[in-house]
Amino acid sequence: MADAPEQPPADGAALARGWLENSPFVAHLGITLESMDPDRARMRLPFTDALPTMGDVIHGGAISSLIDTAAAAAAWSGADVPERPKASTVGFTVNFLAPARAQDVTADARVIRRGAVSVIAVDVTGDDGTEVATALVTYRL
Amino acid sequence: MADAPEQPPADGAALARGWLENSPFVAHLGITLESMDPDRARMRLPFTDALPTMGDVIHGGAISSLIDTAAAAAAWSGADVPERPKASTVGFTVNFLAPARAQDVTADARVIRRGAVSVIAVDVTGDDGTEVATALVTYRL
Amino acid sequence: MADAPEQPPADGAALARGWLENSPFVAHLGITLESMDPDRARMRLPFTDALPTMGDVIHGGAISSLIDTAAAAAAWSGADVPERPKASTVGFTVNFLAPARAQDVTADARVIRRGAVSVIAVDVTGDDGTEVATALVTYRL
């Protein structure tokens, strides 16, 4: 759920990069951008001792935060920047497939419908190949 | 998404309290328990400078983390503790209704179906009364 | 998922009534309107031998059809009619709570957020009081 900056940058990808570099919560979780292409973004949540819900299993909320962030980046990456950008996550559904234990996880977000409301599919995978979660995100630019 | 401790406590509410007091991610976000009753839990996410996605708007991932945590607490609060507790969020859907700006938010989680898979409805409200988000969570005890 | 008619009626409730009276699929399932108020609609799915998935249990798809229809009616009931109405369900999430056996079911749909994308909560109840399903629907007018 991202509000837009006051001075819109040249394109959606630049806007997304500016947001990611300055977002306090993105920094608080340590989420980093791996790559961005039109309609696609890959982001990483490096494992730290702050992330487990218990033991060494990453909290579902941390994974959901990665999903929401990657989906927003993917939505912006292929978009024009309106004069008065105003964007937000309409909502999302996540299904957890397996615990992510003591490892980095990566979210791969792909825009599967672009429109007044965009739909983004996100898959989260652990560094050991574990399929951790899958999600559908709806986002409004 | 919570794994269970090795030595199950007397009842589900005690188990949930033990988890909440020891969960690293719950502490990292500063989430606190307001109240717990059978099939119900209320939890608070106090506003801090670490939570915004941008400006003073709390990141949707932080709100989702509160939702997932409150739903798990509600699911446990009215449950028996099995010999070998093993629980996890199956998944959840959240819809964001309005931005939460520079204020604490509270999640009210109510179990609306208890079974092999429990269903928990969660409403998130800001301290100024703003309806921030609503969610349906499926949880397996 | 409803397209709008070519000649918009006086208000959203009239538009919804016109749609419900003429929709082939609504007739095919036998769905009827119980009541409509601003931001709210109640609709009934009378039990017939065509509805079970097996035995006397109504198919989840029939219940989902009732949910989608009631949500659209609720969204329109409190809305202005734009010059060129064009509406559709963005998506929905349904959780099934208990089987509906050999009885009518009623959907109560309430708009909980009105905006460019509206959010509608829908509860489905059997005539014997069984809580059958709950859903969150996002709809764009």
Added chain:
Amino acid sequence: MADAPEQPPADGAALARGWLENSPFVAHLGITLESMDPDRARMRLPFTDALPTMGDVIHGGAISSLIDTAAAAAAWSGADVPERPKASTVGFTVNFLAPARAQDVTADARVIRRGAVSVIAVDVTGDDGTEVATALVTYRL
């Protein structure tokens, strides 16, 4: 949402075929099985005049019914049959991507997690290649 027959057949695929051939609602919509493999099922909803919500656009409820049915078939297709089969859809999320107009649609359902609760991804495509809907279904065998 399918209850199981009293005499379980040899395997899950046989159980699913028996259900599909005898389900009143599946017949009422005219849904047919295209193919079934372990963890996968493809089903078709042939266009008829009974399916539109309005004009020639298939009602979202009809598409949701196809999704729910295909997901159940995929879940059973790769499963063992327990002594006392008892299965049901926990819930599902569908996002509509584009209207399906006056054409058959096909659902491709793939089990992406198999367990006490299985997760099935379903994509719905029109005969002209239109991507109509995508869904995540949770199903309990």
